[in-house]
Amino acid sequence: MPAPTELVKGNALVLILSCLAREPMHGYRIARELDQLSEGYFVMREGTLYPHLHQLEKDGLIEGYWETVSGGRERKCYRITGRGKAELARRREEWLRFQMNVNRVLDPSPQAFSG
């Protein structure tokens, strides 16, 4: 079952940043990566990926450049910047803390109430 749209939208920036942290990619490839890595869980209309990419580029977290591939097709690739890496680390940390606390609330262990 695909993730709720709002959840994807709210986390799209960190998902894109983590894809680009591995290697530079263009929009089409990012869409494929998200689909494959999440085994179809993160489904988004591919066109809506671009507003997120452009937002990240405007914020200086990624930078875009054009390249020509075989067959003469042009595509715009993105790579993560130093600021982007720092932001990704911060968001990852934040996410892990959030996840841990949600789990605590969802599944309270007896130790949580023992003190």
Next chain:
Amino acid sequence: MDFMKEIERKLDLPAAEKAQVLRELRSHYEELRDKLIASGMDADQAEQEAAQRLGDPEDVAARLRTVHCRATWKSALLAAFPFAGLVLIRAVWRATVGIGVTDGWLQVTLLPLVAACLGLLMISGSVRELVLGRRPIWLATWLATAYLALRNVPRMVLIANAGSYQQLMHTRSALLYGIENGIEILALGAATWAFRKSPKWRNFYLVLTLLDLGIAPFMNPIHDPTQVVLSITHRLVISSAIMGLALKLFAWHPYGNIAQSSLFLWVLSAPPTSLYTRWLGGTGYAVYYAVCALLMVILAGITVLIFARACTPQRKLVALSAGLLAFQQTDWLATGAWLSSIAVASSIVLLVWVVLIPMFLQRLRRGRRPEFAR
């Protein structure tokens, strides 16, 4: 449905930025389509599937607009700076005329100098950006306020030379009117240029420009009824240029932009409100100009707010037209009680023309641009 054609139509961004975004989307669309064809799908099906995967063009275009149209505080402040500065200079100048300080150092020396410096600063800043091939969000306000600042400089310099406004009117009024009318006719030229792709409207503005060239030399100073008629005609012609540009811009917008129209309405109604203050105040011009100064500063803020929200040159021009109109209306109000009544009437006419009719047209032709907006 042709995704690319649809998104091109819906994507309302500055031309250079739009071209880049479309280039990138097209690349994605074609790659996706070709992969689908390679996987065995026929071409028509592949195009439909690719369009579907990319999403609703209107939604994608709206999201892209939001990202690309976001004004930063810095750019909004830069956009506000010259306009607010000019409004304040003009308000002080007006206020000192109102309270009878027509020969003081403030009015004949300092204010013209500050206005000229502001105008030159804005021109040099704008030229620098243009030379570097950049089009920052504040460029339009800088250019427009440079126009407004430099338009007032001849009057201020001539007053400074003559020693007082009254002296200038006695000796060199023809020169002053010639310069000021010449600058206003440039607005008509701008409208003719803006409508160059629409023969009907281009010819309309060309005729108005020629008409105004015939009228302008004979309308000042106003001594007899003929000159009153000529002056009103001139004002209507100039208003038509400014409002024509605004009309084009409102009609261009794919949705009836209620927020923009409401702000425009506010800008239009503010000067007539100051007129009522004048009628009710009964303490003469000093109170009137003090209120006007305050209103104009508020108008500057409103105009900058509209400007910061506007992302295309067309929409920015709407904001600037609102500012220009406010200036013009205030001029009308300052010329005397009888002409002030005409100003109120013209505000209503212009309001219907600029805001209500385009909104009505958009309702009728939703999704289609009227001929004059092409």
